[in-house]
Amino acid sequence: MSTLKSLGLILFLAAFVATKQGLAQTLTQTIRGRVIDKESQEPLIGASVAITNLNPVKGATTDADGNFKIEHVPVGRHTLKINYIGYEDQLISELLLGSGKELVLHIGLLEAINQIKEVVITSSGSQEKGVAQNEMATLSARSISVEETKRYAASVNDPARAAQNYAGVGSTDDARNEIVVRGNSPKGILWRVEGIEVPNPTHFAEEGASGGAISILSVNMLDNSDFYTGAFPAQYGNALSGIFDIRLRRGNNEKREYALQAGLLGLDFAAEGPFKKGYRGSYLVNYRYSTLAILNKIGVNIAGDATPKFQDLSWKINLPTTKAGVFSVWGLSGYSEQNLEAVRDATKWKESWQHNDEKFNSSMLATGISHTYSFKNNAYLESVISLSGSQNTYRRDSLSSTFTPNLKYQQQFEHTALRTSLLYNQKFNARHTLRTGFIHSTIGFNLFSEGVDNEDHQLKRYVDNDGRTGLYQAYAQWKYRIAPTLTLNTGLHAIRLGLNGSTSVEPRLGLKWNFSPTQSLGAAVGIHSRHETLSVYYAQKALANGQLVYPNKNLNFTKARHYVLSYDHLVRQDLRLKVETYYQRLDHVPVYADPEIPEATLNAEAGFTTDSLVNKGKGRNYGLEFTLEKFFTNNYYFLLTNSLYNSKYTALDGIERNTRFNGNYIVNFLAGKEYKVGRQDVNLFSANIKVSTAGGNRYTPIHLERSKIEGKAIYNEAERYSLQANPYFRTDIRISYRKNKPKASYILSLDIQNVTNRLNMYNRYYDNNTQSIKTATMTGLIPILNYRVEF
Incomplete structure (x- = not known):
């Protein structure tokens, strides 16, 4: 801890020295961007963009490519209003403009069916706060903003x-970012970057x-992205519980x-930055290296012998052309390793794991041309054409009393994928849009x-085993705005796994009715499926004659039927109440072929098992979710979420049981306040808090005497x-200070996770050394201390 304090003091002094000089003039920066039709992606020429909180109002109109630029805007938070004849207006509130970086926006407007009242927008992106960027999404979806x-x-x-x-x-574990969506296994999550x-x-x-x-994903690279918890639009497949649809932002092209x-x-x-003056192309690149690994190399060993080492590199190159469209080359990659060596003193081995040597490393790469x-x-x-791969190796040796290593387990899994995606979007008019x-x-x-x-x-x-197989997906989706207050999204997704011929045809439907200017009701249904990890299909068994068989090779997709109802109330322009209830029915769930072991893949965090499985299990998840969100206005925000749910599964013995992830409830409360400080109120100090409580993880009792x-x-x-473990409870805090200078912005922040140091239970295990x-x-x-400079 003393080392962390010293590091924090050094970073704080660096920030103080770099920002010591007083402000001699008003700090300004540029706001610019592009305004397009939300559904056709066509630029809107002559749209009006105005900063309404300035006196006098500053503004601009879009050019032939839909671009606008407003220069010499005072740093701080601003509200933009965007108008275009025949389109619904937008109001984007509380945009943060710093002195170190221009603010570049991508704004989509929705064409009006007929003249309706202004739509109030309060996000830092192009859409209503929390509403998914994908206009085909109906329910159980929201955008995750970079801010x-x-x-x-x-x-x-x-x-x-x-x-x-x-x-x-x-979540299943504080140390990891795997998430449990509506009681489902984390395995049901699909990651997409740049549409693939x-x-x-x-x-x-x-x-x-x-x-x-x-995470390998750097916040320096991210644009506002979408996150789905159920009833996905038809363009998404190979996901059971949730989808992250990540977008990488374009670099500044000026x-x-x-x-x-x-x-x-x-x-x-x-x-x-730009490649050259006058060309609209740009590059964006980010590299990161583990701080603990650097400190370890110079003799400061905070994490002991098991220092985690990692590095990652991400990039996006944007190449617009005059007639051939826009090309982009993007990618992200990462490498990580951690080695744990047992103490070479057998008298200090108190538990069985303490005499193990373990070596672990993983890597991934995804790159593509869009x-x-x-x-x-x-x-x-x-x-999109993409090439991706991932690798995972692990070895565990048990040491004898003379420190001789004896192999206990080793693995090496390598996966590659060449993917091609085509998406055609046709907007026929203000009412009809087709995507296939x-x-x-x-x-x-x-x-x-x-x-x-x-x-x-x-x-x-x-x-x-090694080899290759194919996964084929096709979809069509139709958005029909029946009336200004009633929207229908419907479609069909088909998926086939070449390995064993498993096929699924999945209808999707969503309906949203804005029955008043501030209230809406929604309903969505859909069938979704996901294949198992390939290592599960190729788990092998040796027969008495030595012949190898693969009992899991013909496993079918696990399928889930999602049913969702939603009520949304914009209590005022910056306060929303949202209630969703859902029911998920899961079929063809892989369960253990041995009826004496009532286990299912629905309970797994990772995807590899050596046991024989059959698609004869089932499950069901149902619950009620409550969200009260005060958007960031008047320098503060809060978010209160409450989830009540049940997650069940049935194995071969026909008995319905709790899944491992059936915590029954989750409550989160987040809040934050921002203060303007400094001579001209151009610097910002913010304080944020999060309090979480949830039902504990489920676990299976151990026979102590039989284990001995x-x-x-x-x-x-x-x-x-x-x-069930005791209720989970955790409190986190975050404080940050932003100093704006004429050429740069300096941000010093401190996150303290689990500030009360509560040791929440993960699970129970048997230790044979102590019996x-x-x-x-x-x-x-x-x-977690962090210091950032933008210039």
Whole structure:
């Protein structure tokens, strides 16, 4: 802790020295961007953009490409109003303008069916606060803004951790960003970047997992993105519980800008700018390296022998052309490793895990070329070709009393994918929009896993296979604005896995009725499916004659039927009440073929198992979600979410049980206040808090006496997940200070996760060394200091 304090003092002094000089003049910056038709992506020429909170009002009109620029705007928070004849007006409130970076906006307007009242917008993006960027989404979807990802306490610039604040979303472990959506396994999450599926973009990710310890996605790269918790639009497939649809922003195409960031989670450098004057193309790149690894190299060893090491690189190059549309080259990559060596003193080994040497590393890469071509008839074609891959290796050796290593388990999983996506969007008029497309994936794999069997203590091969297969998806979706207050979204998604021919045709439907200017009702239904991790399909068994068989190779998709009802009330322009209720029915759930083990894949955080599975299980999730959100206005905000839910599954024995993730309730409260400080009120101090409580994880009781006899944990299978950990409780705080100078902005922030140092229970386990049942806990207090410079 003393090292962290010293580091914090150094960073604070650096910020103080860099910002010591007083302000000699009014600080200004530029607001610019582009205004387009939200559904056809066509530029709107002559749209009016005005900053309404200035006196006199400053503004501009869009040019032939829909671009606008307002220069010499005082730094601080501003409200923009956008008008265009025949379109619904927008009001974008509380935009933060700093001195270090221009504010570049991408604004979509909705064409009016007939003359209606102004639509009030209060987000930092182009749409109503929290409403998904995808205009085909109806319910159970919201946008995650970059500013929210930065602002929320303990989100630490991670969109997955920011999503944990929303209704219906929980977590399994404080140390990881994997999320539980409406009681479903984290395995049901789909990650998309730039419109196409990518591997799990997280450092220290396990095989088949959807999250990990630290996000590879840098906040320097992110644009406002969408997060879905159910009833997905027809263009999305291969997801059961949730979808992150991440967009990378374009770099500034008029001015070179940079950002430096130093904190506990890494040292970042970002650069962006134009290629040359007069060309609208731009580049954006970000690199990060583990701070703890750097400190370890210079002899400051905070994390002990198991120092986590990681680095990541992200980029986006935007290349518009005069006639051939817009091309972009993008990518993200990351590498992480952590090695744990046992103490070379056998007298200090008190628990069984303490005499193990463990080595772990993971990596991922996703890169692609995207192209958007606009036709003259209010249509556009979006195509993406991407190449991605992920790798995960792990080895565990048990040391003898003479420190001789004995292999207990090792694995190496490699996955690659070449994907092609085509999306065609046609806006016929203000009422009708059609979207259709297909996605083709060629998936390669090289899988290896072996370990010592607990029964005969012989080394056994679990997986040893390589090859490739195909995943094919097609969809069509129609948006019909029946009236200014009534919108229908309907469509069809089809998916087929070439490995075993599994096929699913999935209808989707959503209806939203704005029965008053401030209230709406909505309903959505849909069928969704997801294939298992390829390592599950290739789990192998050896017959008595030595022949290898693959009992899981013909597993079908797990399917979920989603039903959602919603009520939304804009109590006032900056206060929203939202209530959603849902029911999910899951079929074809893989469960253990042995009826004596009533287990299902619905209870897994990661995706690899060596057991034989059959698609004869089922499950159901149902609940009620409540959200009261005061948007950021008048320098403060708050968010209160409450989720009441049940999550059940049924295995081969026909008995319905709680899933591992059935906590029954989640309550989150977030709030924050911002203060203007300094001579001209151009600097900002903010304080944020988050308080969370939830039902504890479910776990299975252990037979202590039988475990002592067997020398390993023996579970009471008949009572699987019958016990529940104590209620989860955690408090996080975040404070930050922004100093604006003529050439740069300086931001110093401190997040303290779990400020009360409460050790929430994770699970129970049997330790054979002590022949006792012990409790594993989640992480305690973690301070995360960060210093950032934008210039």
